[in-house]
Amino acid sequence: MEEITVNGKVFKVSESDLKMSLIDYLRDRLDLTGTKNGCNIGVCGACTVLIDGNSKRSCVVPMIKAVGKKIVTIEGMEAEDGSLHPIQQAFIDAGAIxxxxxxxxxxxxxxxxxxxxxxxxxxxIKKALAGNLCRCTGYQQIIDAVEIAAELIGKEESTTTSKGGGL
Ligand code: FES
Ligand code: FES
Known part of the structure; x- marks a missing residue:
């Protein structure tokens, strides 16, 4: 039986699952409804997930192409202790939501x-987010948020490096 890894957990994929789109599998089979369905035809980007680290529109990915891959959804972004990922925190801080x-x-x-x-x-950043539509924010705060996130992640990494550096 085929398998798929979603947010670090491995799931068996049945014959009927293989007939679904990735977004339907995530939302209907795994109940991961953080992945949004805005258009279901690959236009709005609301359904974006990571497949092996690359952003993909899950509404136009058939399950047959997703098996064997590592998928990350928004539910997989927070840390194990439940704290927000720096990108999520930056979206809040920048008023990008x-x-x-x-x-x-x-x-x-x-x-x-x-x-x-x-x-x-x-x-x-603009280019990377060009396929994601937002009807509310005007995009500036979203771009600000990604800049803030890059800084936060850079700071976190330098703290980790310097902490480990003397050991
Ligand atoms: S739901 Fe709009 S691109 Fe997938
Ligand atoms: S669609 Fe982007 S915040 Fe509403």
């Missing part, structure tokens, strides 16, 4: 960017 519908997808697109580029320019 209004209705919140686009937020999970934005956070996952930002994570995909920051995994590859720890110090992106505003232009690079």
């Amino acid at each position: 209004q209705c919140g519908f686009c937020t999970p997808g934005m956070v996952l697109s930002a994570q995909s960017l920051l995994l590859k580029n720890k110090t992106p320019s505003r232009e690079q």
Whole structure:
């Protein structure tokens, strides 16, 4: 039987699961409803998740293409102790959340960017989030949030490095 890893847990995928889209599997089978369905045709980005570290629109990914991969949804972003991921905290700090519908997808697109580029320019952030639509914020606060997140993550990493450096 095929398997899929979602937020670090391995799930068996049945024949009927294989006929679904990834978004339907996540929401209907695993009850991970943080992944939002805005258009179901690959236009709005609300359904964005990470597949092996890359941001993908889960509404246009058939399960057959997702098996064997590592998926991260918004539910997988917080730390084990329940504290928010720096990107989530930065969205709050920057006032980048209004209705919140686009937020999970934005956070996952930002994570995909920051995994590859720890110090992106505003232009690079804009480009990385270009496929994620927001009807509320006007985007500026969202770009601010990703800049703040990059700083927070950089600080966290330098603290960890310096703590470990003397051991
Ligand atoms: S719900 Fe997938 S892109 Fe809109
Ligand atoms: S905060 Fe409402 S769609 Fe972005």
